[in-house]
Amino acid sequence: MNLHLSPAPHVHSPQSTRVLMLNVIVALLPCVIAGVWVFGFAALATVLVSTVAAVLGELVWQALTKQKVRVDDLSAAVTGLILGLNLPAGAPWWLAALGGVFAVVIVKGLFGGLGDNFINPALAARAMLLASWPKYLTHWPAPAGVDAVTAATPLASPGSYTTAQLFLGRIPGAIGEVCKLAILIGFVYLVVTKTISWRIPVAMVASAALCGWVLGANPVATALSGGLLFGAVFMATDYVTCPMTVPGQWVYAVGAGLLVAIFRRFSVYPEGVTYAILLANISAPLLDRCFRRRVYGHEKGEKA
Amino acid sequence: MSSNRTFRGGVHPLHGSHEGKAPTRGEAVRDYIAQTVTILMGMHLGAPSTPCVQVGDHVKLGQPIGEPVGFLGLPVHASVSGEVVAVGPVQSVTNPSAMAVTIKNDFKDEWVPLNPLGDVETCPADQIVPAIKAAGVCGMGGASFPTHVKFAVKEGQYCDTIILNGAECETHLTCDHRLMLEDSKRIVDGLRAAMRALGVKKGVIAIEDNKPDAIEAMRKAAQGREGVEVMPLLTKYPQGGEKQLIHVVTGREVPTKKLPLDVHVIVLNVGTAKAIADAVIDGRPLISRITTVTGHVKKPSNLRVRVGTPVSDLIRECGGYSIPESDVGKVVMGGAMTGFPCPHDRVPVAKANNGVVVYSQREAVELEESPCIRCGxxxxxxxxxxxxxxxxxxxxxxxxxxxxxxxxxxxxxxxxxxxxxxxxxxxxxxxxxxxxxxxxxxxxxxx
Amino acid sequence: MSDFSRILLFLVSCVFTQNIVFARALGFTAMGDERRVETAAGYGLVVALAMTLSSALAWLLDMLVLVPAGMIHLRIVAFALAVLVAVWLVEKLAVAARPALAESLGGSLMPVAANCALLGIAVLNYEAGYTLGQAVLSGLFGGLGFLVAIVLMAGVQERLETSRIPETLKGMPIALISASLIALAFMGFTGIA
Amino acid sequence: MAEMNTSLGARVETALTTKNPALRLALGACPLLAVATRAASSLGMGVATACALVCAALFGAIFGKITPEKGRLPVFLLICAAFAGAAHMVLQGWFPAVSEGLGLYAPMIAVSCLFLGGAGRIGEDGIGKALADAVGMGVGFICLMTALGAVRELIGCGTVFGAAVLPAGFEPMLMLAMPAGGFLALGLLMGVCNAVSGRNKKKGASA
Structure with missing residues (x-):
């Protein structure tokens, strides 16, 4: 008899890092399918390139720096997938690949790897691509079957699409963000499997719609346009870069929504979700400082 | 009978499989008497007792074999009658050389003369705590804190509530559950004795709502008993933790670095209450306890065993391992959340050992730590x-x-x-x- | 546009869009090893105050001494002098108003003068041809921008304490890389005000 | 709380008095980060700063001896500013292209000198030692600025010293020309330097 002596607890929750990441990938599949449906196979190619680049990038980085290779935790795959879904269909392959590598090596790897980055890798990579090669990131191909090569996104020309079009996604935009139905399916899946809480997405979308309304935008169109829903469900909820305490998460989500409304109204970019979430990420450590749980048997804010 | 009373935080381990309690909670307690018992001198929190018998001595049931040492000291009693065959260090669950007395059972079960105090409602209140100490009673929920020390109310302190912990939030274990079903009256007697000893007016028996039959049984037993009530709690781990229990039952929080008595509360396990009742009514020392044996054994059961019974005896009594012996990966003394892994299966059962759980190699393998993903x-x-x-x-x-x-x-x-x-x-x-x-x-x- | 909204826009511009650290890359030197939000906030306040004062002093020095005397080639020295005087004033002020704060700042505030945001804002004001009022506001708002930047950086660096940053990148390199990513995020403000 | 209040002055002072030359170089490069986007102009700025630094170090060593400790930093800042002004005027006259590239960042040469010269320690060493240190730091700074400018120019516009070196299809990464890119390039450059010097140190230790 060879008895193990590892200490208690002797049971573990079935939700491992890998299971959680797999849940996110499954939740992203409807968006991938919808993207292919809207933009054709060019969309699939973009998503695949960025995913493969992110996974290979992580593999090579971890091997080069003599770390244990942990590609099997699927976090790099999630990053690459989300980045790909944030790009326009048919973006140059090197753009998608470079973005994937930047995300896992510069934004994540240099800080130590999974859990150590302070900002969402996929979004930071997207911001980098937008800053470096703006023409590719603002060139939106029209949905397959529409008689035009490029078209104006709903954010650039509000009112040119019906709510149903916005919801189903036969509109120009980034691959993953166009079909709101697919995003909602993913959201429900993530909440049901307890991968994420409903808190951040709902608070962020509601806050953006409300603030947008105050600033003169149609709240329904605000919620259904651009990458707001996609960002709120899949990127603002990134464990690593959102606050860890519940009150902190509320402030974070409401703040991100507010920034989205402000950016859409005032900045030169028609879309502000990327920057709103990145800025919220940066404030997350401060929010975690402000909102700490009271320790049992201690007065609020009392130190040992 | 479900309840919303609970604390903030906590987890639901093995919630899908009734907290792992399904195999044993319907099984009535069986007696098992071992041929040889190895009684540890250090079964309670505090300095181990000093053995006061020698190899070759004949001891009677309940005869003191270890003398208390220090402030937290407790006497140890023979749990069988027979001949002392060894006095010396043995391997216990946590200590590779723990002083112990080994006795070969002659199965005569001759008791030493006992000093019963009689009915808990009428016996002299000032003799209750000395009786508890003499009987070697310590906390039986796992912490094994000497019970009479809990009752040592200092100058300026007072106690207004005694909570009996029947939450049994730990996974797999059903020994308290069975005890509450089968010995409900004794538990209430023990609670009343404790209340009388300190002049406390309120006694609360707290039970998680996954044990509706136990709640029912305890309510019946508590009927007509002065100041005793039963309180169902939400099923959530660690509902039975002392600090959580006090907060849920009384709304008070034990300040950091303080003890429950500082908020006028004493918490006792239901098993401890039963031991108190035995000590007061019959004058009987603590020599046996109920232990849940479950996991990969052929016949998961609750056994009433003598203190010092080797774990291997318990497993044999439950039909042996249900998996090949080479596949046994871990034998845990206690439940899955806080239990201690045994170095081998011959370690003896102590006063506070409420369960033995057997895991297979696959279940026992230590999972590799990976980087924190800050999920919160x-x-x-x-x-x-x-x-x-x-x-x-x-x-x-x-x-x-x-x-x-x-x-x-x-x-x-x-x-x-x-x-x-x-x-x-x-x-x-x-x-x-x-x-x-x-x-x-x-x-x-x-x- | 009302004065109020003009000032508000100027504030947003100085604090976010043209943040002195992330958009103009000035004043980063102070962040190399700042790890505590409390210290960072104290330091940021001191710098903001000094920036306001040095903006005013540099403007006065420029307009009242250098230009009339035809010594504009001495501008850099004059601005450096303005910075030193401003920091010296802030130090006196801190000692008088908040002795405890001054204590926590370690006695001397003079090293704060080495912060290039201070000299930078004076030059910026001169290049933009601001009036005295505008220069003071620019100093104040620029200082607030610095405060925001240093507090955000300190929060991030506190958070990075638990990160497994490679040994070769610890300290200044990872602070620079963090600042780079924050600067990327601050680009979202482009076009606002 | 005691730890939290670690004096601010002391923290900044460590940056000013650090003995680590790599860190001093990086701190010196920070003020000029925004304009070090081209190899040629960065080289020019590096040379100008190095010259100003050597002069400032000479005067710093002289005046440092006779100034009380508390006054050293202000005095050195003024000396640096004076030579930065002189360097700027020389640039304006002889190298207008570099001067134009500096724009309003020209006065930052003074702050660069402050960090490169280890302002907090001036007057501690003799004139000879201070000069040698300044020359060393100056040469190092020229190398660092040139490398920084070259890397940013190569990736940010596809050229080095104005010559196209990358294939025609290369699309420059505009971010490198922005402050964000400057921070990133300098951070990575420092990391690479640390890695290389760390490896050398290890080799030296084992030999």
């Missing part, structure tokens, strides 16, 4: 409100000062954070080590 689940799960994620970093870095500032000493080592962590980080283990280190440092500073 540990923060949500901590019943104390600590930040385990940050604390783990400080503890692993050996930063005693900042770990103390992050309140590591308030950690109750319940295991909720380690259970919930998707990265399988051994948070609780780090905290336990840091707590021990800080406590050792403090002792060094004093001495």
């Amino acid at each position: 689940r540990c923060i949500d799960a901590c019943p104390i409100g600590l930040n385990p994620c940050k604390l783990k970093y400080l503890c692993d870095a050996g930063d005693m000062k900042r770990a103390g500032e992050e309140n590591v000493m308030d950690c109750v080592v319940c295991g909720s954070c380690s259970y919930i962590c998707p990265a399988r980080r051994r948070l609780t283990t780090s905290f336990k080590a840091m707590k021990d280190k800080i406590a050792a440092e403090a002792r060094k500073g004093k001495g």
Whole structure:
């Protein structure tokens, strides 16, 4: 008899890092399918390139720096997938690949790897691509079957699409963000499997719609346009870069929504979700400082 | 009978399979008497007792074989009658050389003369605590704190509520559940004795709502007994933790570094209450207890065993392992959340050992720690409100000062954070080590 | 546009869109090893105050001494002098108003003068041809921008304490890389005000 | 709380008095980060700063001896500013292209000198030692600025010293020309330097 002596607890929750990441990938599949449906196979190619680049990038980085290779935790795959879904269909392959590598090596790897980055890798990579090669990131191909090569996104020309079009996604935009139905399916899946809480997405979308309304935008169109829903469900909820305490998460989500409304109204970019979430990420450590749980048997804010 | 009364945080281990209690909760308690018992001298928190018998001595049932040492000392009694065959160190669950007395059972079960006090409602109240001490009663829920010390109310302190802990929030275990079903009257007697000893007006028996039959049985037993009530609680781990229980039942929080008595509460396990009743009514010392034997054994059961019975005897009595012996991966003394792994299966059962759980190799294999993904689940799960994620970093870095500032000493080592962590980080283990280190440092500073 | 909204836009511009650290890359030197939000906030306040004062002093020095005397080639020295005087004044002020704060700042505030945001804002004001009022506001708002930047950086660096940053990148390199990513995020403000 | 209040002055002072030359170089490069986007102009700025630094170090060593400790930093800042002004005027006259590239960042040469010269320690060493240190730091700074400018120019516009070196299809990464890119390039450059020098140190230790 060879008895193990590892200490208690002797049971573990079935939700491992890998299971959680797999849940996110499954939740992203409807968006991938919808993207292919809207933009054709060019969309699939973009998503695949960025995913493969992110996974290979992580593999090579971890091997080069003599770390244990942990590609099997699927976090790099999630990053690459989300980045790909944030790009326009048919973006140059090197753009998608470079973005994937930047995300896992510069934004994540240099800080130590999974859990150590302070900002969402996929979004930071997207911001980098937008800053470096703006023409590719603002060139939106029209949905397959529409008689035009490029078209104006709903954010650039509000009112040119019906709510149903916005919801189903036969509109120009980034691959993953166009079909709101697919995003909602993913959201429900993530909440049901307890991968994420409903808190951040709902608070962020509601806050953006409300603030947008105050600033003169149609709240329904605000919620259904651009990458707001996609960002709120899949990127603002990134464990690593959102606050860890519940009150902190509320402030974070409401703040991100507010920034989205402000950016859409005032900045030169028609879309502000990327920057709103990145800025919220940066404030997350401060929010975690402000909102700490009271320790049992201690007065609020009392130190040992 | 479901309840919403609970604390903030916590986890639901094995919730899909009735907290692992299904195999044993319907099984009536069986008696098992061992041929040889190895009685440890250090079964309680505090200095081990000194053996007062020698090899070759004949001892009677209930005869003192160990004398108390120090403030937290407790006497130890023979749990069988027969001949002392060995006095010396043996392997216990946590200590490779623990002083013990081994007795070969002659199966005569001759008692030493006992001093019963009689009915708990009429016996002299001032003799109750000495009787409890003489009977060697310690907490039977796992912490094994000497019970008479809990009753030592200091100048200026008072107690207004005694809580009987029947929550049994730990997974797999059903020994308290069965005890409440089969010996409900004795439990209430024990509670009344404790209340009378300290002049307490209110006694609360707290039970998780996954044991409706036990709640029913205890309510029936408590009927007509002065100041005794039964309180159902939500099923959630660690509902039976002392601090959580006090908060849920009384709304009070034990201030940091203080004891329950500082908020006028004493918490006793239901098994301890039964032992108190035995000590008062019959004058009988604590020589047996109910232990749940479950996991990979052929016939999971609750056994009433003599203190000092080897675990291997318990497993044999339950039909032996249900998997090949080579596949047995871990034998845990206690439940899945806080139990101690046994180095081998011949260690003896002590007064506070409430269960034995057998795991297969596959279940027992230690999961590899991976990087923290900062999901915040540990923060949500901590019943104390600590930040385990940050604390783990400080503890692993050996930063005693900042770990103390992050309140590591308030950690109750319940295991909720380690259970919930998707990265399988051994948070609780780090905290336990840091707590021990800080406590050792403090002792060094004093001495 | 009302004065109020003009000032508000100027504030947003100085604090976010043209943040002195992330958009103009000035004043980063102070962040190399700042790890505590409390210290960072104290330092940021001191710098903001000094920036306001030095803006005013540099403007006065320029308009009242250098230009009339035809010594504009001495501008850099004059601005450096303005910075030193401003920091010296802030130090006196801190000692008088908040002795405890001054204590926590370690006695001397003079090293704060080495912060290039201070000299930078004086030059910026001169290049933009601001009036005295505009220069003071620019100093104040620029200082607030610095405060925001240093507090955000300190929060991030506190957070990075638990990260497994490679040994070769610890300290200044990772602070620079963090600042780079924050600067990327601050680009979202482009076009606002 | 004691730890939290670690004096601010002391923290900044460590940056000013650090003995680590790599860190001093990086701190010196920070003020000029925004304009070090081209190899040629960065080289020019590096040379100008190095010259100003050597002169400032000479005067700093002289005046440092006779100034009380508290006054050293202000005095050195003024000396640096004076030579930065002189360097700027020389640039304006002889190298207008570099001067134009500097724009309003020209006065930052003074702050660069402050960090490169280890302002907090001036007057501690003799004139000879201070000069040798300044020359060393100056040469190092020229190398660092040139490398920084070259890397940013190569990736940010596809050229080095104005010559196209990358294939025609290369699309420059505009971010490198922005402050964000400057921070990133300098951070990575420092990391690479640390890695290389760390490896050398290890080799030296084992030999």
